[in-house]
Amino acid sequence: MRLSLKPLKPPAAATLRRFSADPHGTPPADPSCPISETLSLLQTSDPISWPANSTLADLLSSLSPPSVLKITRQLPGSQNALQFFEYLKSSPHLSDSAPFAFQAVLELVMRENPNSPGKLYELFAMAKEQNTPLSVNAGTLLIMCFSNANMLEEMVMVLDAIDTQVRNTHVVNLVVFGLFNLGRFPAALKLVDKMLQPGASNPPNGRTLRIVFSSILGKKHRGGDLGDEEIYDLFLRFSENGLCLGGYWLTHMISRFCRNGNCDTAWNALQKAMNSGSVVEVFPCNFLLSRLGQQRDYTRMNLLMNEMKEKGITPTVVTYGIMIKNLCKIRRLDEALEVLEKMRDGEAGIEPDIVIYNTLIDGLCKVGRQEDGLRLMETMRSSETKCEPNTVTYNCLIDGFCKVGDIDMGRELFEQMSNLDEGVNIISLNAMLGGMCRVGRVSSAMELFSRMREKGLEGNTVTYTALITAFCGANNIEKAMDLFDEMKENGCTPDAIIYYTLISGFTRAGRMNDAMEIKSKMEEAGFSLDIIGYNIMIGGFCRKNKIGNASELLTEMEIAGLNPDRVTYNTLISYFCDKGDFKHAQKVMKKMVDDGLSPTVVTYGALIQGYCMKGSLSAAMRLFTDMKSTSKVPPNTVIYNILIDSHCKEDNVEGALSLMDEMRDHGVKLNTTTYNALFKGLQQRNWSKKALQLMKQMSKQECMPDYVTMEILTEWLSAAGETEKLKEFVRSYRASNLTV
DNA sequence: CACCCACCCC
Known part of the structure; x- marks a missing residue:
C-alpha cells in the first residue's frame, strides 16, 4: 500500500480539533482522584520503568477505558502517548484500554501534524498489524482525515478495520459521504445498499438520507449516471426505513422526474412524501402541477390541488400561474379571468405578477379576444401592482393581432415597443414577420427583416x-x-x-x-x-x-x-380511386381495416370522388347512402361538396339543391366551395333568382366568397343586369368588417 | 407560471 501524503485541508483540521476536545474539561490535579494520580505518575516517571511499576498497573486496572482515554490525551506529546499505548498493549490486564489510548495518540498526532495524514496511516497500519482493535472513535477520526485528504482506499480500509460490533451509522455515513464526494458512486451505493438491507447493523439515519440525495441530485456529479427509476427506488427504500425525503432535495428530485417526463414517478414520489409526514414544500407541487398541465392530466391536477389544501401547503403565485395557464389552454378564459379578479381582490392573499397578466393576455389572444387582451394591458398600466407591460406582453398581443390578420395593429404595437426597456426582441420580430408572411405580404416581411438586421437583430x-x-x-x-x-x-x-x-x-x-x-x-x-x-x-x-x-x-x-396510419392509407386509396382502379383501392382499404384502422370520412370521400370522376354518380350515391345508414362516419362538407358538384355537372341542379337542404337539416356547414359549385350549376340553368337567394344566405353565414365566386357572379350577374345586387353582396362583407 | 416556426389524405 502506497502512502498518500496529501496535505490536510483547513476545514478538516477544524473538525478534528472539535472532535478531540475533551467534553468534560481537564480535571483538576487532585491526588485523591485516580485519574490525576495516574497522570502525575506517568508524567514523572520514565516510560521504560512503566512495565515494572506495580502502583501504575494497579491504578490503571481500576480505571475505565474512557478514563484511560482522558489520561492519554493529557500526556505531554504524541511520542509519549504512543509509548503509553505500547505499554498498555503489552500488559495483559490493560490491553482492553489500548484502543482508547490509541485514539488519543491519533488525536495528538493530528494536533501536532495537521497536514500529514500519512503519519496517521502509518499508525493505523501499525495497529492493524498488531491486531489492536480499532475503536469507533479512532476509526472516525481516521476516516474524516482520509476523506478530506482524498485517500479513498485508506478510508475504506479503516472502515473495514472497525469491528462490525462497534461500527456505527455515523462512521459509515462518513465513508458514504467521502465516496460520493469523490464521485465513487458504485462503491458509495453499495455501502448504502448494505445499510438499507432489512436488519442491517448500521441502518441509515437522516444524515444518510441527506448525504445520498444531495449527492445523486446535486450538480457536482450530475447524478452519477443514476436513472430516475434507480433514484426513485432508493427513495422508496429509505421510506421503508422510516426516512422519507422532504424539503429541498425532495423538490430537486421531483423537478428532475418532471423534467425527464417521468410524471408518474414524480406523482408516486410526491404522494409518498405527502403521506409520510415529510416536509413537502409548495415547490415540488408546482413542478408536478406544471408537468401535469402539459400532459393535460387535469384529474390529477385537481387531486393534487385538493391534497395541497388538506396538507396546508399554501399556493404561491406560480401555482396560480399554472392554474390560469391551463384554464387558458382549455379555452376557459372567463374562469381564468375570475382567478385574476380573486387575486386582485386580495381573496387569494397573493398579488398577481406580470407573468399572470401575460399568461392571460396570451390566452385571450389565442382564443381570438385580442381586444380584451389589449384592455388587460391597459389595466396593467393603470393598476397599482407595479406590473408595467413588458416585451412579452407586447409579443403576445402582436402575435394575437397578426394571427387574426390584423397586421396593421400588430405593426402599431411593434412600433410602440421601442418605448420599452428591452424593446423588441427576436420573438417580437418573428411574430410580426410570421403574420406578414401568412397574409402574403412577403416583401414587407423581407423589408422589415432587413431593417431589423441593420439594427443588429439577427434572425x-x-x-x-x-x-x-x-x-x-x-x-x-x-x-x-x-x-x-x-x-x-x-x-x-x-x-x-x-x-x-x-x-x-x-x-x-x-x-x-x-x-x-x-x-x-x-x-x-x-x-x-x-x-x-x-x-x-x-x-x-x-x-x-x-x-x-x-x-x-x-x-x-x-x-x-x-x-402506416389512416392518412397513409387514404393517400393510397385516393391514388387508386383517381385512376379509377377501384379494385386496388378496395385492396388497400381491406389492409387498412386489417391493420385495425377504420375508414374515415376521407376514405369515403376518395371513393365517392373516384366514382364521380368515372361518371358513376349512382355508385357514389350508393356509398353516400351507406355512409349515412350503416357506417359510423357521417358525411361532412367535403363529401357533400363532391356530390353537389357532380350533380351540377350532370345538370341535376335539383339534386344538388336538395343535397344542400340535407346539409342544413343535418347541421353540416356550407363553405365557399359548396356555394361555388351551386352557383356554377345555377348559372348553367340561368336560375338567377335562386342565386340571389343563395348570395344572401352566404353573406348571412359570413361565408367568404373567393375569386372563383366572384368570377362566376361577376360574369353572370352583370350580363343578367343584377349589378346592384352584386354590389350589395360585396358591401355586406365590408359591413361585417370582413375583407373580400 | 408568460411570447415566435412546420406538415399529410377527400
Whole structure:
C-alpha cells in the first residue's frame, strides 16, 4: 500500500480539533482522584520503568477505558502517548484500554501534524498489524482525515478495520459521504445498499438520507449516471426505513422526474412524501402541477390541488400561474379571468405578477379576444401592482393581432415597443414577420427583416422558417432555398421543422427529386422523417403518378418502425380511386381495416370522388347512402361538396339543391366551395333568382366568397343586369368588417 | 407560471 501524503485541508483540521476536545474539561490535579494520580505518575516517571511499576498497573486496572482515554490525551506529546499505548498493549490486564489510548495518540498526532495524514496511516497500519482493535472513535477520526485528504482506499480500509460490533451509522455515513464526494458512486451505493438491507447493523439515519440525495441530485456529479427509476427506488427504500425525503432535495428530485417526463414517478414520489409526514414544500407541487398541465392530466391536477389544501401547503403565485395557464389552454378564459379578479381582490392573499397578466393576455389572444387582451394591458398600466407591460406582453398581443390578420395593429404595437426597456426582441420580430408572411405580404416581411438586421437583430431558425414557408407557399422555391443557405451561413443550425417545411414546399411544387435531396440532408443532420413527413412525400409521388417511389418510401417507413396510419392509407386509396382502379383501392382499404384502422370520412370521400370522376354518380350515391345508414362516419362538407358538384355537372341542379337542404337539416356547414359549385350549376340553368337567394344566405353565414365566386357572379350577374345586387353582396362583407 | 416556426389524405 502506497502512502498518500496529501496535505490536510483547513476545514478538516477544524473538525478534528472539535472532535478531540475533551467534553468534560481537564480535571483538576487532585491526588485523591485516580485519574490525576495516574497522570502525575506517568508524567514523572520514565516510560521504560512503566512495565515494572506495580502502583501504575494497579491504578490503571481500576480505571475505565474512557478514563484511560482522558489520561492519554493529557500526556505531554504524541511520542509519549504512543509509548503509553505500547505499554498498555503489552500488559495483559490493560490491553482492553489500548484502543482508547490509541485514539488519543491519533488525536495528538493530528494536533501536532495537521497536514500529514500519512503519519496517521502509518499508525493505523501499525495497529492493524498488531491486531489492536480499532475503536469507533479512532476509526472516525481516521476516516474524516482520509476523506478530506482524498485517500479513498485508506478510508475504506479503516472502515473495514472497525469491528462490525462497534461500527456505527455515523462512521459509515462518513465513508458514504467521502465516496460520493469523490464521485465513487458504485462503491458509495453499495455501502448504502448494505445499510438499507432489512436488519442491517448500521441502518441509515437522516444524515444518510441527506448525504445520498444531495449527492445523486446535486450538480457536482450530475447524478452519477443514476436513472430516475434507480433514484426513485432508493427513495422508496429509505421510506421503508422510516426516512422519507422532504424539503429541498425532495423538490430537486421531483423537478428532475418532471423534467425527464417521468410524471408518474414524480406523482408516486410526491404522494409518498405527502403521506409520510415529510416536509413537502409548495415547490415540488408546482413542478408536478406544471408537468401535469402539459400532459393535460387535469384529474390529477385537481387531486393534487385538493391534497395541497388538506396538507396546508399554501399556493404561491406560480401555482396560480399554472392554474390560469391551463384554464387558458382549455379555452376557459372567463374562469381564468375570475382567478385574476380573486387575486386582485386580495381573496387569494397573493398579488398577481406580470407573468399572470401575460399568461392571460396570451390566452385571450389565442382564443381570438385580442381586444380584451389589449384592455388587460391597459389595466396593467393603470393598476397599482407595479406590473408595467413588458416585451412579452407586447409579443403576445402582436402575435394575437397578426394571427387574426390584423397586421396593421400588430405593426402599431411593434412600433410602440421601442418605448420599452428591452424593446423588441427576436420573438417580437418573428411574430410580426410570421403574420406578414401568412397574409402574403412577403416583401414587407423581407423589408422589415432587413431593417431589423441593420439594427443588429439577427434572425433565428424560427425567422427563417416563417420566410421559407412563405416563399414555398408562393411557389418561389429558389428563394426559399437561398434563404435556407443564408440561414446556415449565419450560423443557425437547421432544426427538424425547417426540413419539414422545405420537404413540404418542394413536394407541393411537384419537385420530388429536390424533396428527396432535402430528406437526405435532413437525415445527415441526424433527423428522420416522421409519419407526417412520409405521408407528404408518399402523396407527392402519388400525384406524380410514381407509385413505385411511393411504395419504396412506404417500405422504408415500415422498416423505420413507422406504421402506416389512416392518412397513409387514404393517400393510397385516393391514388387508386383517381385512376379509377377501384379494385386496388378496395385492396388497400381491406389492409387498412386489417391493420385495425377504420375508414374515415376521407376514405369515403376518395371513393365517392373516384366514382364521380368515372361518371358513376349512382355508385357514389350508393356509398353516400351507406355512409349515412350503416357506417359510423357521417358525411361532412367535403363529401357533400363532391356530390353537389357532380350533380351540377350532370345538370341535376335539383339534386344538388336538395343535397344542400340535407346539409342544413343535418347541421353540416356550407363553405365557399359548396356555394361555388351551386352557383356554377345555377348559372348553367340561368336560375338567377335562386342565386340571389343563395348570395344572401352566404353573406348571412359570413361565408367568404373567393375569386372563383366572384368570377362566376361577376360574369353572370352583370350580363343578367343584377349589378346592384352584386354590389350589395360585396358591401355586406365590408359591413361585417370582413375583407373580400 | 408568460411570447415566435412546420406538415399529410377527400
